[in-house]
Amino acid sequence: MAASSSRIMLGPLVAAIDQGTSSTRFLVFNAKTAELLSHHQVEIQQSFPKEGWVEEDPKEILQSVYECMDRTCEKLTQLNIDISNIKAIGVTNQRETTIVWDKETGEPFYNNQNIPCPVAMWMVKCMLTEMLHYTCSVWLDLRTQSTVERLINRTPGRNKNHLKHKTGLPISTYFSAVKLRWLMDNVEEVRRAILSHRALFGTVDSWLIWCLTGGEKSGVHCTDVTNASRTMLFNIHSLDWDPDLCKYFDIPMEILPKVRSSSEIYGVNYISPDFTQILLWSAALVGQMCFQDGQAKNTYGTGCFLLRNTGPKGSVAIAGAVVRWLKDNLGIIQTSTELEKLAAGVGTSYGCYFVPAFSGLYAPYWEPSARGIICGLTQFTNKSHLAFAALEAVCFQTREILDAMNQDSGIPLSQLQVDGGMTSNKLLMQLQADILCIPVVKPSMPETTALGAAMAAGAAEGVSVWSLSPEDLSEVTSEKFEPQINPEESEFRYARWKKAVQRAMNWETTEPVVNGKGLCPVFFPF
Numbered sequence: 001m002a003a004s005s006s007r008i009m010l011g012p013l014v015a016a017i018d019q020g021t022s023s024t025r026f027l028v029f030n031a032k033t034a035e036l037l038s039h040h041q042v043e044i045q046q047s048f049p050k051e052g053w054v055e056e057d058p059k060e061i062l063q064s065v066y067e068c069m070d071r072t073c074e075k076l077t078q079l080n081i082d083i084s085n086i087k088a089i090g091v092t093n094q095r096e097t098t099i100v101w102d103k104e105t106g107e108p109f110y111n112n113q114n115i116p117c118p119v120a121m122w123m124v125k126c127m128l129t130e131m132l133h134y135t136c137s138v139w140l141d142l143r144t145q146s147t148v149e150r151l152i153n154r155t156p157g158r159n160k161n162h163l164k165h166k167t168g169l170p171i172s173t174y175f176s177a178v179k180l181r182w183l184m185d186n187v188e189e190v191r192r193a194i195l196s197h198r199a200l201f202g203t204v205d206s207w208l209i210w211c212l213t214g215g216e217k218s219g220v221h222c223t224d225v226t227n228a229s230r231t232m233l234f235n236i237h238s239l240d241w242d243p244d245l246c247k248y249f250d251i252p253m254e255i256l257p258k259v260r261s262s263s264e265i266y267g268v269n270y271i272s273p274d275f276t277q278i279l280l281w282s283a284a285l286v287g288q289m290c291f292q293d294g295q296a297k298n299t300y301g302t303g304c305f306l307l308r309n310t311g312p313k314g315s316v317a318i319a320g321a322v323v324r325w326l327k328d329n330l331g332i333i334q335t336s337t338e339l340e341k342l343a344a345g346v347g348t349s350y351g352c353y354f355v356p357a358f359s360g361l362y363a364p365y366w367e368p369s370a371r372g373i374i375c376g377l378t379q380f381t382n383k384s385h386l387a388f389a390a391l392e393a394v395c396f397q398t399r400e401i402l403d404a405m406n407q408d409s410g411i412p413l414s415q416l417q418v419d420g421g422m423t424s425n426k427l428l429m430q431l432q433a434d435i436l437c438i439p440v441v442k443p444s445m446p447e448t449t450a451l452g453a454a455m456a457a458g459a460a461e462g463v464s465v466w467s468l469s470p471e472d473l474s475e476v477t478s479e480k481f482e483p484q485i486n487p488e489e490s491e492f493r494y495a496r497w498k499k500a501v502q503r504a505m506n507w508e509t510t511e512p513v514v515n516g517k518g519l520c521p522v523f524f525p526f
Contacts, residue, residue, distance in 0.1 A: 012465035014458040016450040026068035040071035090457030098179035177232035213267030220267040263456040299420040342387035349389035353500040
Protein backbone atom coordinates (compact mmCIF):
# COMPACT_ATOMS: atom_id res chain seq x y z
CA MET A 1 0.00 0.00 0.00
CA ALA A 2 1.57 3.31 -1.05
CA ALA A 3 2.16 5.96 1.58
CA SER A 4 0.29 9.23 1.24
CA SER A 5 -0.19 12.43 3.19
CA SER A 6 -3.86 11.59 3.69
CA ARG A 7 -2.83 8.62 5.78
CA ILE A 8 -1.24 10.95 8.36
CA MET A 9 -4.68 12.40 9.11
CA LEU A 10 -6.42 9.06 9.56
CA GLY A 11 -8.99 8.89 12.33
CA PRO A 12 -8.82 6.51 15.29
CA LEU A 13 -7.18 3.13 14.73
CA VAL A 14 -7.84 -0.10 16.61
CA ALA A 15 -5.50 -3.10 16.72
CA ALA A 16 -6.04 -6.79 17.36
CA ILE A 17 -3.74 -9.52 18.65
CA ASP A 18 -4.86 -12.76 17.00
CA GLN A 19 -3.07 -15.55 18.89
CA GLY A 20 -4.03 -18.88 17.32
CA THR A 21 -2.78 -22.43 17.67
CA SER A 22 -0.38 -22.29 14.74
CA SER A 23 0.48 -18.58 14.50
CA THR A 24 0.24 -15.12 16.04
CA ARG A 25 -0.79 -11.99 14.17
CA PHE A 26 -1.09 -8.30 14.97
CA LEU A 27 -3.46 -6.30 12.78
CA VAL A 28 -4.40 -2.62 12.71
CA PHE A 29 -7.76 -1.38 11.36
CA ASN A 30 -9.26 2.01 10.59
CA ALA A 31 -12.13 2.32 13.08
CA LYS A 32 -14.22 4.39 10.68
CA THR A 33 -13.95 2.23 7.55
CA ALA A 34 -12.90 -1.21 8.93
CA GLU A 35 -10.01 -1.14 6.44
CA LEU A 36 -7.05 -3.36 7.32
CA LEU A 37 -4.04 -1.03 7.23
CA SER A 38 -1.18 -3.34 8.17
CA HIS A 39 -0.40 -6.65 9.84
CA HIS A 40 2.36 -9.14 10.59
CA GLN A 41 2.30 -12.87 11.29
CA VAL A 42 4.67 -15.26 13.11
CA GLU A 43 4.25 -19.03 13.19
CA ILE A 44 4.17 -20.89 16.53
CA GLN A 45 6.05 -24.15 16.97
CA GLN A 46 4.19 -27.13 18.37
CA SER A 47 5.92 -30.08 19.98
CA PHE A 48 4.67 -33.64 20.35
CA PRO A 49 6.89 -35.22 23.04
CA LYS A 50 4.68 -38.31 23.40
CA GLU A 51 1.75 -39.82 21.58
CA GLY A 52 -1.31 -37.67 22.22
CA TRP A 53 0.71 -34.85 23.83
CA VAL A 54 0.64 -31.39 22.22
CA GLU A 55 2.69 -28.58 23.73
CA GLU A 56 3.66 -24.98 22.99
CA ASP A 57 6.06 -22.60 24.71
CA PRO A 58 4.27 -19.72 26.53
CA LYS A 59 7.40 -17.58 26.24
CA GLU A 60 7.49 -18.16 22.49
CA ILE A 61 3.82 -17.19 22.28
CA LEU A 62 4.50 -13.95 24.16
CA GLN A 63 7.59 -13.18 22.11
CA SER A 64 5.63 -13.73 18.90
CA VAL A 65 3.15 -11.07 20.06
CA TYR A 66 5.96 -8.59 20.69
CA GLU A 67 7.50 -9.33 17.31
CA CYS A 68 4.21 -8.94 15.46
CA MET A 69 3.49 -5.65 17.20
CA ASP A 70 6.95 -4.36 16.40
CA ARG A 71 6.90 -5.31 12.72
CA THR A 72 3.35 -4.02 12.17
CA CYS A 73 4.16 -0.66 13.72
CA GLU A 74 7.27 -0.42 11.55
CA LYS A 75 5.11 -1.01 8.48
CA LEU A 76 2.63 1.65 9.59
CA THR A 77 5.45 4.15 10.11
CA GLN A 78 6.71 3.42 6.59
CA LEU A 79 3.21 4.29 5.38
CA ASN A 80 3.32 7.61 7.27
CA ILE A 81 0.58 6.39 9.60
CA ASP A 82 0.89 7.71 13.14
CA ILE A 83 0.79 4.72 15.52
CA SER A 84 -0.23 7.03 18.37
CA ASN A 85 -3.70 6.95 16.78
CA ILE A 86 -4.08 3.33 17.95
CA LYS A 87 -6.69 3.77 20.66
CA ALA A 88 -7.21 0.19 21.81
CA ILE A 89 -5.98 -3.36 21.33
CA GLY A 90 -8.31 -6.35 21.24
CA VAL A 91 -7.12 -9.87 21.99
CA THR A 92 -8.36 -13.01 20.27
CA ASN A 93 -6.90 -16.32 21.35
CA GLN A 94 -6.77 -20.09 21.14
CA ARG A 95 -8.82 -21.35 24.04
CA GLU A 96 -8.56 -24.16 26.61
CA THR A 97 -4.75 -24.19 26.25
CA THR A 98 -3.54 -24.16 29.86
CA ILE A 99 -0.68 -22.21 31.45
CA VAL A 100 0.44 -21.99 35.08
CA TRP A 101 3.04 -19.36 35.96
CA ASP A 102 4.85 -17.79 38.92
CA LYS A 103 3.33 -14.41 39.82
CA GLU A 104 6.55 -13.34 41.55
CA THR A 105 8.93 -14.02 38.65
CA GLY A 106 6.59 -14.11 35.65
CA GLU A 107 8.01 -17.47 34.58
CA PRO A 108 5.72 -20.30 33.44
CA PHE A 109 6.04 -23.63 35.20
CA TYR A 110 6.58 -27.10 33.74
CA ASN A 111 9.32 -28.89 31.81
CA ASN A 112 12.28 -26.63 32.52
CA GLN A 113 15.45 -27.02 30.47
CA ASN A 114 18.19 -24.43 29.95
CA ILE A 115 18.64 -23.60 26.30
CA PRO A 116 20.31 -20.59 24.64
CA CYS A 117 17.63 -18.39 23.14
CA PRO A 118 18.09 -14.61 22.57
CA VAL A 119 14.80 -12.74 22.75
CA ALA A 120 14.13 -9.30 21.25
CA MET A 121 11.52 -7.54 23.38
CA TRP A 122 9.25 -5.15 21.50
CA MET A 123 9.93 -1.48 22.33
CA VAL A 124 12.39 -2.60 24.98
CA LYS A 125 15.00 -4.19 22.67
CA CYS A 126 16.92 -5.91 25.46
CA MET A 127 18.68 -9.16 24.54
CA LEU A 128 18.50 -12.11 26.92
CA THR A 129 21.30 -14.63 26.50
CA GLU A 130 19.37 -17.49 28.00
CA MET A 131 15.79 -18.44 28.84
CA LEU A 132 14.13 -21.49 30.28
CA HIS A 133 12.12 -23.76 28.02
CA TYR A 134 8.55 -24.05 29.25
CA THR A 135 5.48 -25.65 27.80
CA CYS A 136 1.76 -25.24 28.03
CA SER A 137 -0.78 -27.98 27.45
CA VAL A 138 -2.56 -27.23 24.15
CA TRP A 139 -6.30 -27.80 23.70
CA LEU A 140 -5.55 -30.79 21.42
CA ASP A 141 -3.54 -32.56 24.13
CA LEU A 142 -4.78 -36.01 25.24
CA ARG A 143 -2.48 -36.75 28.19
CA THR A 144 -5.36 -36.09 30.60
CA GLN A 145 -7.39 -39.12 29.49
CA SER A 146 -6.65 -41.01 32.71
CA THR A 147 -7.63 -37.91 34.70
CA VAL A 148 -10.91 -37.72 32.79
CA GLU A 149 -11.64 -41.40 33.42
CA ARG A 150 -10.95 -40.99 37.13
CA LEU A 151 -13.27 -37.97 37.32
CA ILE A 152 -16.05 -39.72 35.40
CA ASN A 153 -15.75 -42.76 37.67
CA ARG A 154 -16.66 -40.49 40.58
CA THR A 155 -19.96 -39.45 38.99
CA PRO A 156 -23.28 -41.28 39.47
CA GLY A 157 -23.60 -43.82 36.67
CA ARG A 158 -20.20 -42.83 35.24
CA ASN A 159 -21.91 -39.97 33.42
CA LYS A 160 -19.57 -37.68 31.45
CA ASN A 161 -22.37 -35.10 31.33
CA HIS A 162 -22.65 -34.94 35.11
CA LEU A 163 -21.50 -31.29 35.23
CA LYS A 164 -23.30 -30.14 32.11
CA HIS A 165 -26.16 -28.45 33.99
CA LYS A 166 -23.63 -25.91 35.30
CA THR A 167 -20.91 -25.87 32.65
CA GLY A 168 -22.72 -26.78 29.44
CA LEU A 169 -19.77 -29.11 28.78
CA PRO A 170 -19.02 -32.83 29.05
CA ILE A 171 -16.07 -33.98 31.15
CA SER A 172 -13.43 -34.14 28.42
CA THR A 173 -9.70 -33.89 27.81
CA TYR A 174 -10.47 -30.79 25.76
CA PHE A 175 -11.18 -28.39 28.61
CA SER A 176 -8.81 -26.53 30.91
CA ALA A 177 -9.85 -27.89 34.32
CA VAL A 178 -8.60 -31.41 33.60
CA LYS A 179 -5.35 -30.06 32.14
CA LEU A 180 -4.81 -28.02 35.28
CA ARG A 181 -5.69 -31.02 37.45
CA TRP A 182 -3.12 -33.12 35.54
CA LEU A 183 -0.41 -30.51 36.14
CA MET A 184 -1.23 -30.42 39.85
CA ASP A 185 -1.08 -34.23 40.04
CA ASN A 186 2.05 -34.73 37.99
CA VAL A 187 4.31 -31.67 38.26
CA GLU A 188 5.83 -31.14 41.71
CA GLU A 189 6.87 -27.57 40.88
CA VAL A 190 3.25 -26.64 40.16
CA ARG A 191 2.07 -28.26 43.41
CA ARG A 192 4.67 -26.39 45.46
CA ALA A 193 3.86 -23.08 43.80
CA ILE A 194 0.15 -23.49 44.55
CA LEU A 195 0.82 -24.39 48.18
CA SER A 196 3.11 -21.35 48.56
CA HIS A 197 0.49 -19.10 46.91
CA ARG A 198 2.79 -18.14 44.02
CA ALA A 199 0.90 -19.79 41.16
CA LEU A 200 -1.48 -18.19 38.69
CA PHE A 201 -3.57 -20.15 36.20
CA GLY A 202 -4.92 -18.93 32.92
CA THR A 203 -5.60 -19.69 29.31
CA VAL A 204 -3.61 -17.85 26.63
CA ASP A 205 -5.70 -14.67 26.94
CA SER A 206 -4.95 -14.40 30.68
CA TRP A 207 -1.24 -15.05 30.15
CA LEU A 208 -0.91 -12.40 27.44
CA ILE A 209 -2.96 -9.76 29.27
CA TRP A 210 -1.02 -10.32 32.51
CA CYS A 211 2.32 -9.99 30.69
CA LEU A 212 1.30 -7.03 28.52
CA THR A 213 -0.09 -5.05 31.46
CA GLY A 214 2.99 -5.24 33.64
CA GLY A 215 3.60 -8.87 34.52
CA GLU A 216 5.00 -9.50 38.00
CA LYS A 217 5.00 -5.75 38.74
CA SER A 218 1.42 -4.77 37.91
CA GLY A 219 -0.06 -7.40 35.59
CA VAL A 220 -3.84 -7.71 35.41
CA HIS A 221 -4.89 -11.32 36.04
CA CYS A 222 -8.22 -11.67 34.27
CA THR A 223 -10.17 -13.48 31.58
CA ASP A 224 -13.50 -12.92 29.86
CA VAL A 225 -16.72 -14.86 30.37
CA THR A 226 -16.39 -16.78 27.12
CA ASN A 227 -12.86 -18.04 27.77
CA ALA A 228 -13.88 -18.87 31.34
CA SER A 229 -16.84 -20.86 30.03
CA ARG A 230 -14.45 -23.32 28.38
CA THR A 231 -12.64 -24.32 31.57
CA MET A 232 -15.36 -26.47 33.27
CA LEU A 233 -14.89 -24.32 36.39
CA PHE A 234 -17.31 -21.60 35.32
CA ASN A 235 -21.04 -21.56 36.04
CA ILE A 236 -22.77 -20.44 32.83
CA HIS A 237 -25.85 -19.35 34.79
CA SER A 238 -24.22 -17.25 37.53
CA LEU A 239 -21.46 -16.15 35.10
CA ASP A 240 -18.69 -16.66 37.61
CA TRP A 241 -16.35 -19.32 38.97
CA ASP A 242 -18.34 -21.99 40.75
CA PRO A 243 -17.11 -23.11 44.23
CA ASP A 244 -18.68 -26.57 43.82
CA LEU A 245 -17.00 -27.11 40.45
CA CYS A 246 -13.66 -26.00 41.87
CA LYS A 247 -14.16 -28.39 44.77
CA TYR A 248 -15.02 -31.22 42.38
CA PHE A 249 -11.70 -30.74 40.54
CA ASP A 250 -9.92 -29.81 43.81
CA ILE A 251 -8.61 -26.57 42.32
CA PRO A 252 -8.07 -23.55 44.62
CA MET A 253 -10.08 -20.55 43.46
CA GLU A 254 -7.28 -18.14 44.39
CA ILE A 255 -5.23 -19.11 41.33
CA LEU A 256 -8.07 -18.33 38.90
CA PRO A 257 -8.21 -15.06 36.95
CA LYS A 258 -10.93 -12.52 37.62
CA VAL A 259 -13.81 -12.92 35.17
CA ARG A 260 -14.60 -9.77 33.18
CA SER A 261 -16.87 -8.94 30.27
CA SER A 262 -15.66 -9.51 26.71
CA SER A 263 -15.47 -5.83 25.82
CA GLU A 264 -14.07 -3.50 28.44
CA ILE A 265 -10.82 -1.79 29.35
CA TYR A 266 -8.51 -4.22 31.17
CA GLY A 267 -5.28 -2.31 31.62
CA VAL A 268 -2.47 -0.26 30.10
CA ASN A 269 0.01 -1.45 27.48
CA TYR A 270 3.10 0.10 25.87
CA ILE A 271 1.39 1.06 22.65
CA SER A 272 -2.02 2.15 23.83
CA PRO A 273 -3.74 3.69 26.85
CA ASP A 274 -6.51 1.11 26.54
CA PHE A 275 -6.33 -2.65 26.34
CA THR A 276 -9.38 -4.82 25.76
CA GLN A 277 -10.13 -8.43 24.93
CA ILE A 278 -12.66 -10.55 23.10
CA LEU A 279 -12.70 -14.31 22.60
CA LEU A 280 -11.18 -15.52 19.32
CA TRP A 281 -14.04 -17.48 17.79
CA SER A 282 -16.77 -15.22 19.15
CA ALA A 283 -14.79 -12.35 17.66
CA ALA A 284 -15.36 -13.89 14.24
CA LEU A 285 -19.11 -13.82 14.92
CA VAL A 286 -18.78 -10.07 15.47
CA GLY A 287 -16.50 -9.61 12.45
CA GLN A 288 -18.98 -11.55 10.29
CA MET A 289 -21.80 -9.26 11.57
CA CYS A 290 -23.71 -12.27 12.96
CA PHE A 291 -25.80 -10.13 15.31
CA GLN A 292 -29.13 -11.81 14.58
CA ASP A 293 -30.47 -14.96 16.26
CA GLY A 294 -29.82 -18.02 14.10
CA GLN A 295 -26.85 -16.65 12.15
CA ALA A 296 -23.72 -18.83 12.17
CA LYS A 297 -20.11 -18.79 11.05
CA ASN A 298 -17.35 -21.39 10.74
CA THR A 299 -13.65 -20.62 11.20
CA TYR A 300 -11.32 -22.97 9.31
CA GLY A 301 -7.95 -22.93 11.04
CA THR A 302 -5.92 -25.57 12.89
CA GLY A 303 -9.32 -26.86 13.86
CA CYS A 304 -12.79 -26.01 12.58
CA PHE A 305 -14.84 -23.91 14.97
CA LEU A 306 -18.53 -23.40 14.32
CA LEU A 307 -20.53 -20.83 16.28
CA ARG A 308 -24.12 -19.80 16.08
CA ASN A 309 -25.87 -16.77 17.52
CA THR A 310 -28.64 -18.35 19.58
CA GLY A 311 -29.66 -15.16 21.37
CA PRO A 312 -29.43 -15.53 25.16
CA LYS A 313 -27.67 -18.93 24.89
CA GLY A 314 -24.33 -19.79 23.26
CA SER A 315 -22.99 -22.81 21.37
CA VAL A 316 -19.46 -23.69 20.26
CA ALA A 317 -18.15 -26.78 18.52
CA ILE A 318 -14.94 -28.08 17.04
CA ALA A 319 -14.32 -30.20 13.99
CA GLY A 320 -10.75 -30.70 12.71
CA ALA A 321 -8.12 -29.86 10.11
CA VAL A 322 -5.77 -32.28 8.37
CA VAL A 323 -3.56 -30.18 6.11
CA ARG A 324 -0.57 -30.09 8.46
CA TRP A 325 -0.75 -33.86 8.99
CA LEU A 326 -0.73 -34.54 5.25
CA LYS A 327 2.21 -32.18 4.88
CA ASP A 328 4.36 -33.01 7.89
CA ASN A 329 3.52 -36.66 8.61
CA LEU A 330 2.82 -38.16 5.19
CA GLY A 331 4.70 -35.74 2.95
CA ILE A 332 1.85 -35.82 0.40
CA ILE A 333 1.98 -32.05 -0.04
CA GLN A 334 4.56 -29.34 0.53
CA THR A 335 2.15 -26.40 0.86
CA SER A 336 -1.53 -25.98 1.67
CA THR A 337 -2.23 -24.61 -1.82
CA GLU A 338 -0.92 -27.88 -3.26
CA LEU A 339 -3.71 -29.75 -1.45
CA GLU A 340 -6.40 -27.93 -3.43
CA LYS A 341 -4.58 -28.59 -6.72
CA LEU A 342 -4.23 -32.32 -5.96
CA ALA A 343 -7.86 -32.72 -4.95
CA ALA A 344 -9.21 -30.68 -7.84
CA GLY A 345 -7.22 -32.84 -10.25
CA VAL A 346 -9.44 -35.86 -9.52
CA GLY A 347 -12.63 -34.15 -8.34
CA THR A 348 -13.63 -37.12 -6.16
CA SER A 349 -12.39 -39.26 -3.30
CA TYR A 350 -13.35 -42.36 -5.33
CA GLY A 351 -15.09 -43.86 -2.32
CA CYS A 352 -12.29 -43.05 0.11
CA TYR A 353 -13.31 -41.57 3.48
CA PHE A 354 -10.96 -40.00 6.02
CA VAL A 355 -11.81 -39.52 9.72
CA PRO A 356 -8.96 -37.36 11.17
CA ALA A 357 -9.59 -38.23 14.83
CA PHE A 358 -5.98 -37.52 15.79
CA SER A 359 -7.01 -36.32 19.25
CA GLY A 360 -10.21 -38.32 19.48
CA LEU A 361 -13.55 -36.94 18.32
CA TYR A 362 -14.94 -33.76 19.81
CA ALA A 363 -18.47 -32.40 19.29
CA PRO A 364 -20.96 -33.93 18.88
CA TYR A 365 -19.40 -37.24 20.05
CA TRP A 366 -16.89 -36.24 22.76
CA GLU A 367 -15.08 -39.55 22.39
CA PRO A 368 -11.35 -39.18 23.20
CA SER A 369 -10.63 -42.87 22.53
CA ALA A 370 -11.58 -42.58 18.83
CA ARG A 371 -8.69 -42.84 16.40
CA GLY A 372 -8.14 -41.65 12.86
CA ILE A 373 -8.92 -44.03 10.02
CA ILE A 374 -8.99 -44.00 6.23
CA CYS A 375 -11.66 -46.24 4.69
CA GLY A 376 -12.58 -47.35 1.21
CA LEU A 377 -9.12 -47.84 -0.25
CA THR A 378 -8.61 -49.73 -3.52
CA GLN A 379 -5.62 -50.26 -5.79
CA PHE A 380 -6.86 -47.28 -7.79
CA THR A 381 -6.68 -44.90 -4.79
CA ASN A 382 -3.84 -42.39 -4.94
CA LYS A 383 -2.71 -39.32 -3.03
CA SER A 384 -5.06 -37.06 -4.97
CA HIS A 385 -8.07 -39.07 -3.80
CA LEU A 386 -6.73 -38.89 -0.25
CA ALA A 387 -6.35 -35.11 -0.58
CA PHE A 388 -9.98 -34.87 -1.71
CA ALA A 389 -11.10 -37.10 1.18
CA ALA A 390 -9.22 -34.86 3.62
CA LEU A 391 -11.10 -31.79 2.40
CA GLU A 392 -14.39 -33.66 2.56
CA ALA A 393 -13.60 -34.69 6.14
CA VAL A 394 -13.49 -31.05 7.23
CA CYS A 395 -16.87 -30.48 5.55
CA PHE A 396 -18.49 -33.61 6.96
CA GLN A 397 -17.46 -32.66 10.49
CA THR A 398 -18.96 -29.22 10.01
CA ARG A 399 -22.17 -30.88 8.78
CA GLU A 400 -22.34 -32.99 11.96
CA ILE A 401 -22.04 -29.93 14.16
CA LEU A 402 -24.53 -27.94 12.14
CA ASP A 403 -27.06 -30.78 12.27
CA ALA A 404 -26.76 -30.82 16.06
CA MET A 405 -27.19 -27.05 16.23
CA ASN A 406 -30.23 -27.13 13.95
CA GLN A 407 -31.78 -29.79 16.15
CA ASP A 408 -31.09 -27.85 19.35
CA SER A 409 -32.33 -24.52 18.02
CA GLY A 410 -35.20 -25.82 15.92
CA ILE A 411 -34.28 -23.27 13.24
CA PRO A 412 -32.51 -24.66 10.13
CA LEU A 413 -29.60 -22.52 8.98
CA SER A 414 -30.17 -20.91 5.58
CA GLN A 415 -26.51 -20.10 4.83
CA LEU A 416 -23.12 -20.45 6.50
CA GLN A 417 -20.64 -17.59 6.78
CA VAL A 418 -16.99 -18.63 6.84
CA ASP A 419 -13.54 -17.27 7.61
CA GLY A 420 -10.05 -18.51 8.44
CA GLY A 421 -6.99 -19.52 6.47
CA MET A 422 -8.52 -22.54 4.75
CA THR A 423 -11.28 -20.46 3.16
CA SER A 424 -8.80 -19.48 0.44
CA ASN A 425 -9.31 -23.05 -0.81
CA LYS A 426 -12.24 -22.59 -3.20
CA LEU A 427 -12.70 -26.33 -3.68
CA LEU A 428 -13.16 -26.70 0.09
CA MET A 429 -15.77 -23.94 0.09
CA GLN A 430 -17.66 -25.56 -2.79
CA LEU A 431 -17.52 -28.97 -1.10
CA GLN A 432 -18.87 -27.39 2.08
CA ALA A 433 -21.84 -25.93 0.21
CA ASP A 434 -22.48 -29.28 -1.49
CA ILE A 435 -22.37 -31.27 1.75
CA LEU A 436 -24.49 -28.79 3.72
CA CYS A 437 -26.94 -28.23 0.85
CA ILE A 438 -26.96 -24.51 1.69
CA PRO A 439 -24.93 -21.55 0.37
CA VAL A 440 -21.53 -20.80 1.91
CA VAL A 441 -20.62 -17.10 2.11
CA LYS A 442 -16.99 -16.01 2.29
CA PRO A 443 -16.17 -12.33 2.95
CA SER A 444 -13.68 -10.66 0.63
CA MET A 445 -11.76 -9.52 3.73
CA PRO A 446 -10.78 -12.83 5.36
CA GLU A 447 -9.52 -11.39 8.67
CA THR A 448 -12.96 -11.30 10.28
CA THR A 449 -11.75 -12.88 13.52
CA ALA A 450 -9.25 -10.08 14.15
CA LEU A 451 -11.74 -7.54 12.82
CA GLY A 452 -14.30 -8.71 15.37
CA ALA A 453 -11.77 -8.34 18.19
CA ALA A 454 -10.90 -4.83 17.00
CA MET A 455 -14.58 -3.90 16.71
CA ALA A 456 -15.32 -5.05 20.26
CA ALA A 457 -12.21 -3.25 21.57
CA GLY A 458 -13.11 -0.04 19.78
CA ALA A 459 -16.69 -0.23 21.02
CA ALA A 460 -15.75 -0.77 24.68
CA GLU A 461 -16.98 1.81 27.17
CA GLY A 462 -14.23 4.35 27.69
CA VAL A 463 -12.86 3.79 24.17
CA SER A 464 -15.99 4.27 22.01
CA VAL A 465 -14.29 4.83 18.67
CA TRP A 466 -16.13 2.03 16.83
CA SER A 467 -19.91 1.90 16.54
CA LEU A 468 -21.60 -1.51 16.38
CA SER A 469 -24.95 -0.01 15.40
CA PRO A 470 -26.16 -1.73 12.19
CA GLU A 471 -26.55 1.58 10.37
CA ASP A 472 -22.91 2.49 11.10
CA LEU A 473 -21.33 -0.80 10.03
CA SER A 474 -19.46 -0.93 6.75
CA GLU A 475 -20.94 -3.13 4.05
CA VAL A 476 -18.95 -6.32 3.61
CA THR A 477 -18.49 -7.71 0.10
CA SER A 478 -18.46 -11.48 -0.18
CA GLU A 479 -18.29 -14.50 -2.47
CA LYS A 480 -21.10 -17.02 -2.36
CA PHE A 481 -20.77 -20.74 -3.10
CA GLU A 482 -24.07 -22.39 -4.06
CA PRO A 483 -24.65 -26.17 -3.77
CA GLN A 484 -23.92 -27.89 -7.09
CA ILE A 485 -24.96 -31.48 -6.36
CA ASN A 486 -28.40 -32.86 -5.62
CA PRO A 487 -29.38 -33.51 -1.98
CA GLU A 488 -29.58 -37.28 -2.57
CA GLU A 489 -25.90 -37.49 -3.51
CA SER A 490 -24.96 -35.31 -0.56
CA GLU A 491 -26.90 -37.55 1.84
CA PHE A 492 -25.32 -40.71 0.38
CA ARG A 493 -21.78 -39.38 0.89
CA TYR A 494 -22.65 -38.15 4.37
CA ALA A 495 -24.06 -41.58 5.33
CA ARG A 496 -20.82 -43.25 4.20
CA TRP A 497 -18.87 -40.74 6.29
CA LYS A 498 -20.99 -41.56 9.35
CA LYS A 499 -20.22 -45.23 8.83
CA ALA A 500 -16.50 -44.42 8.84
CA VAL A 501 -16.94 -42.39 12.05
CA GLN A 502 -18.47 -45.40 13.80
CA ARG A 503 -15.40 -47.46 12.90
CA ALA A 504 -13.15 -44.71 14.27
CA MET A 505 -15.11 -44.66 17.54
CA ASN A 506 -14.91 -48.44 17.93
CA TRP A 507 -11.19 -48.65 17.27
CA GLU A 508 -9.20 -50.36 20.03
CA THR A 509 -6.83 -47.78 21.54
CA THR A 510 -4.58 -50.10 23.54
CA GLU A 511 -2.19 -50.85 20.68
CA PRO A 512 0.92 -52.99 21.19
CA VAL A 513 4.10 -50.98 21.62
CA VAL A 514 7.09 -51.75 19.40
CA ASN A 515 10.45 -50.17 20.31
CA GLY A 516 8.66 -47.56 22.42
CA LYS A 517 6.29 -46.54 19.65
CA GLY A 518 2.67 -47.41 19.02
CA LEU A 519 1.50 -48.89 15.76
CA CYS A 520 0.23 -46.68 12.93
CA PRO A 521 -3.42 -45.67 12.36
CA VAL A 522 -5.57 -48.22 10.56
CA PHE A 523 -6.24 -48.07 6.83
CA PHE A 524 -8.83 -50.47 5.44
CA PRO A 525 -11.59 -50.77 2.81
CA PHE A 526 -15.29 -50.75 3.60
